[in-house]
Amino acid sequence: MPLIYFDNAATSRIKPEPVYTALNFYLREIGTSPGRGSYKLSVQASRMLYQSRKTVADFFGISDSSCVYFSKSSTESINLFFYGFLSEGDHVILSCYEHNAVLRPIHNLSVNRGIKYSVLKDEDLYSQDLSRLDKYISPNTKVVAITLASNLTGQLVYRKELGVYFKSKGISVFVDASQGAGKHLINMSKDSVDYLAFTGHKDLMGIPGSGGLCCLSELKVPPLIQGGTGVFGDLYMNPEVYPEAYEAGTLNMPAIWALKAGIGYIRENEEEIRAKEKQLTKLLVEGLTALPNTIVYNAAKPRVPTICFNVRRKKSNEVVQILDRNDICVRGGIHCAILAHQALNTVQSGAVRASLDYNNTPEEINKFLSCIKEIG
Amino acid sequence: MYVIFYKTNNVFLAEEILNKNRITCEIVPTPVLDKAYCGVCLNISKADKSGIFNSLKNIEFKVVEE
Secondary structure, X not given: OOOEEOEOOOOOOOOOHHHHHHHHHHXXXXXXXXXXXXXXXXXXHHHHHHHHHHHHHHHHOOOOHHHEEEEOOHHHHHHXXXXXXXXXXXXXXXXXXXXXXXXXXXXXXXXXXXXXXEEEOHHHHOOOOHHHHHHHOOOOEEEEEEEOEOOOOOEEOOOHHHHHHHHHOOOEEEEEOXXXXXXXXXXXXXXXXXXXEEEOOOOOOOOOOOEEEEEOOOOOOOOOOOOOOOXXXXXXXXXXXXXXXXXXXXOOHHHHHHHHHHXXXXXXXXXXXXXXXXXXXXXXXXXXXHOOOEEEOOOOOOEOOEEEXXXXXXXXXXXXXXXXXXXXXXXEEOOOOHHHHHHHOOOOOOEEEEEOOOOOOHHHHHHHHHHHHHHO | OEEEEOOHHHHHHHXXXXXXXOOOEEEEEOOOOOOOOEOEEEEEXXXXXXXXXXXXXXXXXXXXXX
């Protein structure tokens, strides 16, 4: 059996054919950058950027495509948002399942800019009694950050009720959709989300080097970096024109065009993808929880096709190594999710994460389960 | 006649709208003015001037006639 890739939460490895085609087309037939020329080929690049923005805006349920700000990654977009949006004295609430991409900018701001933050505990996050959220709210709470799905356990974390509740208290809602964006689970307009960060190379099926920030309305904050924007070149600083102000430097347009193709593929094949991933996830979760030598974390929660577990009396790195010898790729350790490991009490042991997508097969899962069984 | 925009995104949005409304337009370099705008703009026949204002109601733009 060839290599089994169960690390799709890190990067989806096998892309849909239209993504390869789009990338190849852009590199070979366009090969220029948007906003950097007024000859036909550069105009075409700018037109393709516009079309890509529209695709992203439509996918996440926002009407104004100029409120999609591209970057190289969700991490960069998250930094753009928090560094620009927060000022000294502001308070932030974040869930205990946030990736370090959210935790670290906020923590850094707490150290260097006088921001304060509170971490929402699991039991309050999932409680139907929303008044339990009140104890986290201060008069200066400006924004709540809730990941769409945990990059560690795969469980869905954001739900509309949370967004509606926080917004009713005058608090903006930020969602890190790095995990789960491609599952088409969220519509910003309908699901009470003000700001959303995404990455292209995971379940949106694009390639590394594309990501962005989506806003329900125009965001006017200081940009993360200064530089060439292709517009208002007479100014000594980035102009207050958006999205250009947030996109200084040359955009990774081949990756953005590939991302557009990835989203197009997802939309065209949404039902089949969802059904296949549901079937595979069920097989994996049920198989893992049935093994006597495993501890599976938050297995009962609704999820994307990612699961987190440990093998009793084994360190996570040992399990990863054994699986690797069997040509199975999974990830162990802390997964850039220290808050989630603290919530699960797995900081010392780490954990093993297996993350699927629709390209995986039941046969691969059966082989994986056999290997885990043999470890114990 | 040139229709000049602040945001490049709006050039293509306007192009899309005008194409739908069957108003012929061409994306061309923005003429050098007293102030820099985005690098490309729309070149449109003067005869379509009123059609532009009707079509692009929700977009910020400036008309330059030469």
